[in-house]
Amino acid sequence: MDNxxxxxxxxxxxxxVGPRYCPSLEDKVVRFSEKDHHQVFLEPEGLxxxxxxxxxISTSMPHDVQEAIVNSIVGLESAEIVRYxxxxxxxxxxxxxxxxxLETKDVENLFHAGQINGTSxxxxxxxxxxxxxxxxxxxxxxKEPLILGRSEAYIGVLIDDLVTKGTQEPYRMFTSRAxxxxxxxxxxxxxxxxxxxxxxxxISNEQWNKLEEKERDIAGILTYLEKKHVGPDSLAKIVSRPxxxxxxxxxxxxxxxxxxxxxxxxxxxxxxxxxxGYIERQYTQIEKFKRMEDLRIPAWIDYSTIAEIxxxxxxxxxxxxxxxxxxxxxxxxxxxTDVSILMIYLAGKKKE
Ligand SMILES: Cc1cc2nc3c(=O)[nH]c(=O)nc-3n(C[C@H](O)[C@H](O)[C@H](O)COP(=O)(O)OP(=O)(O)OC[C@H]3O[C@@H](n4cnc5c(N)ncnc54)[C@H](O)[C@@H]3O)c2cc1C
Numbered sequence: 001m002d003n004x005x006x007x008x009x010x011x012x013x014x015x016x017v018g019p020r021y022c023p024s025l026e027d028k029v030v031r032f033s034e035k036d037h038h039q040v041f042l043e044p045e046g047l048x049x050x051x052x053x054x055x056x057i058s059t060s061m062p063h064d065v066q067e068a069i070v071n072s073i074v075g076l077e078s079a080e081i082v083r084y085x086x087x088x089x090x091x092x093x094x095x096x097x098x099x100x101x102l103e104t105k106d107v108e109n110l111f112h113a114g115q116i117n118g119t120s121x122x123x124x125x126x127x128x129x130x131x132x133x134x135x136x137x138x139x140x141x142x143k144e145p146l147i148l149g150r151s152e153a154y155i156g157v158l159i160d161d162l163v164t165k166g167t168q169e170p171y172r173m174f175t176s177r178a179x180x181x182x183x184x185x186x187x188x189x190x191x192x193x194x195x196x197x198x199x200x201x202x203i204s205n206e207q208w209n210k211l212e213e214k215e216r217d218i219a220g221i222l223t224y225l226e227k228k229h230v231g232p233d234s235l236a237k238i239v240s241r242p243x244x245x246x247x248x249x250x251x252x253x254x255x256x257x258x259x260x261x262x263x264x265x266x267x268x269x270x271x272x273x274x275x276x277g278y279i280e281r282q283y284t285q286i287e288k289f290k291r292m293e294d295l296r297i298p299a300w301i302d303y304s305t306i307a308e309i310x311x312x313x314x315x316x317x318x319x320x321x322x323x324x325x326x327x328x329x330x331x332x333x334x335x336x337t338d339v340s341i342l343m344i345y346l347a348g349k350k351k352e
Pocket of ligand 1: 088113114115116119120121122123125
């Protein structure tokens with residue numbers, strides 16, 4: 001099946017955009033014309049059926065062409081097609097019309113999540129779904145929205161990209177889109193995000209206490225490793241060597257061996273010690289980034305009155321209405337000079 005998205009819903013112009021990441025056979029033939037063969041995986045549809053899904057030849061060509069394609073494959077000369085491939089199309093609403101909470105800017109209390117925002121993918125939809133759901137609930141309760149930062153979660157990167165830059169083709173979340181990949185790890189998801197779940201009533205006291213205990217254990221062992229020396233080097237220094245592991249220092253130090261510590265705590269300690277330099281560098285970058293994110297832009301700002309900002313940037317800022325100087329700086333068409341002017345303007349307004 002070919003997957004097309006039509007965009008944008010509200011601008012009056014509708015265009016078809018093919019997905020880059022699951023192209024149809026007809027698309028592949030053009031894009032990868034230098035290849036002389038193509039692999040097709042035959043996937044049985046189930047235990048009780050003779051139907052087979054041909055993975056790798058999604059297509060919306062006419063039925064007789066589809067038959068010719070399938071029958072040209074070695075082994076499938078006599079295969080019959082039970083259901084023909086087809087193209088799907090969907091409209092999406094340009095996600096720049098959303099606030100970072102996923103509430104639409106124009107219709108208060110309406111939240112959008114998933115494919116309607118121009119994304120493709122199960123996880124992309126699920127990630128937005130949980131955020132839009134939580135933020136709708138928070139809004140009803142009169143509370144501040146939950147907005148995850150780019151340095152805190154892939155969800156933060158996904159939503160910030162969508163609402164700041166929009167998308168011209170079905171958006172997929174790739175790890176390469178995140179600046180702070182070293183910190184966005186699976187093994188530290190609890191340490192990064194559980195606080196938000198706890199604050200919002202999704203995490204029990206018991207789970208929270210466990211995390212606090214884990215943090216205390218990690219901090220305690222890290223301090224111990226820094227302080228305790230074997231010969232000229234601290235235990236931390238020894239663990240940090242490429243050819244050494246945490247197990248090596250356990251065998252060197254009786255006191256450390258006696259300390260009760262879970263597998264998860266050991267893993268975190270080892271990662272933090274081994275990658276300390278890189279992790280610290282990322283934290284420094286995040287600090288810089290955060291300073292810009294913390295400089296909030298009030299909702300009442302009227303960009304048309306700031307003549308010093310270039311016309312294109314003024315238009316983009318008016319359209320996107322960023323909530324912070326950091327977000328403003330990521331809008332394409334807004335230059336560092338425009339951001340500086342905006343910063344000076346806001347500082348002046350604060351004084352008034
Ligand atoms: C053939 C195909 C294969 C795919 N394969 C993959 C894959 O392997 N991996 C992957 O990650 N993603 C895949 N995707 C993409 C993924 O399925 C979608 O991006 C994702 O499911 C979108 O989720 P969603 O909740 O935003 O929208 P949907 O799952 O489309 O949910 C929207 C729901 O709203 C309902 N609805 C619509 N209008 C109304 C209305 N007026 N009133 C009430 N209900 C309404 C619809 O019936 C539907 O149930 C595939 C998509 C297709 C088409």
